[in-house]
Amino acid sequence: xxxxxxxxxxxxxxxxxxxxxxxxxxxxxxxxxxxxxxxxxxxxxxxxxxxxxxxxxxxxxxxxxxxxxxxxxxxxxxxxxxxxxxxxxxxxxxxxxxxxxxxxxxxxxxxxxxxxxxxxxxxxxxxxxxxxxxxxx
Numbered sequence: 510x511x512x513x514x515x516x517x518x519x520x521x522x523x524x525x526x527x528x529x530x531x532x533x534x535x536x537x538x539x540x541x542x543x544x545x546x547x548x549x550x551x552x553x554x555x556x557x558x559x560x561x562x563x564x565x566x567x568x569x570x571x572x573x574x575x576x577x578x579x580x581x582x583x584x585x586x587x588x589x590x591x592x593x594x595x596x597x598x599x600x601x602x603x604x605x606x607x608x609x610x611x612x613x614x615x616x617x618x619x620x621x622x623x624x625x626x627x628x629x630x631x632x633x634x635x636x637x638x639x640x641x642x643x644x645x646x
Contacts, residue, residue: 510550514585516593517544524553528574535570544570545589547582555582557590559599566599587614 517525519539525546529535537544537558547555554577558570568590573583591599591614600619603611608618 513548514589515546515548516589517546525556525558525570528553528556529570529572531572531574543590543594545586545593547577547586549577549582555586557583557586559590559594566594566597568599568601584610584614591615 522537522539522542522544525544526535526537535558538560541561543559545557545559546553553574555573556570557568560567560569568587571583571587573580601611601616603616
């Protein structure tokens with residue numbers, strides 16, 4: 510088995526959209542989003558998306574295809590997202606069963622905006638490859 514964890518290039522965003530048909534039919538916008546993925550034997554198995562909003566960063570589309578669940582791939586995609594974008598506070602909205610998963614990754618409940626993950630010093634800047642962004646939160 511060959512595994513690769515990396516950020517998708519904008520031209521690869523349709524790969525994520527294809528698996529997101531299983532997850533509420535999400536679309537990707539390379540001008541505001543960065544997508545981190547795990548490939549297994551060349552197949553996109555898991556994703557995590559970071560979106561730049563005027564009020565900050567949001568993580569969503571944390572998704573693993575059924576055939577690849579239980580192997581920690583979503584955690585690896587999220588960890589890469591946090592490593593690349595975690596110098597800013599990142600907000601997420603989580604279902605109750607996933608609170609523990611996100612808690613183990615450093616997120617904590619926030620009454621005003623779902624869960625949040627405090628910024629980490631020493632992380633890479635969230636400004637990495639935002640296409641068309643003119644400012645950061």
